[in-house]
Amino acid sequence: MSSMTSLGIAVLTISDTRTPETDKSGNLLVEEIKSAGHQVIDHLIVKDDIYQIRAEVSNWIASSSVQVVITTGGTGFSSRDSTPEAVSVLFDKPIEGFGELFRQVSYEEIGTSTIQSRAVAGMANNTAVFCVPGSSNACRTAWHKVIKQQIDSTHKPCNFAANLTRSE
Template sequence: MGKGSEVFTALNVAVLTVSDKRDASNDTSGDFLREAIGEAGHLVADHAIVPDNLYRIRAVVSNWIASRDVQVVIVNGGTGFNAKNCTPEALLPLLDREVEGFGEIFRMVSWEEIGSATLQSRAVAGLANQTLIFAVPGSTSACRTAWERIISDQLDARTGPCTFVSHLKKM
């Protein structure tokens, strides 16, 4: 791997949990992501929990995209193949550019953990208004896999040869 920047840049990250069953008392995936973001040196700019509803998801994420205070959004939940799951459908129209490789890489690393069930993961990512958006499955193990194997490196300017940090809103 090549060399990234020598300087760490703390980013403002918002976390959205999409679930009809989770609330603040049992949002283990959102809790994990917020802890991991803080441990990595980034700031949790905001967090929310919304039901698996296309328009509620879009409303919250659109607000963060328009905000000057949010550079990255991580959405957990609503990416499965059940009829009610609509996170990709909510997010894709909002994106200026899709990061096609994210879903592919997520399914590749998930294969090691869950085998062919990874086919039903519709993880997506993209950029909108210089805001990087990731959508991952809602299980805590899937959030851990996405964070540890993909997302954390892409949010660290020191990772080489390239990350998404230079494409984000400047604070």
């Protein structure tokens, strides 16, 4: 049995109101990442602004120490929600199945309200980028039911970990 590869992960909370003390979703993701044996490289909060979001995610995509980016917030339909628009243009390849699967597993928890999630993911410069809703329940669902397994190098039959490792 092979041992799991520890990945460098950055977390971006997108919110006009959250602070480090009130960032339940971002803090939940940080704890889950650490308990899964990965490293938290960075954890930031930015306003729901397309260019601030894009700038932070771009910096992490360009960094050799970050293999995974997880954003939380800005994936709904309010006038300020712009995460998919900010991040999708950075993808070399979209991971269409992520949004589809996230909405499927969310349906079991919140019913048809899941259609209001615009969760997206993609690969950019050998970095997996997952954009999930801002609620801590949505973050927990995305992490436990999709992301955790797909970035675990021991998950079979396949996972993204082999595509995420970079030589320095």
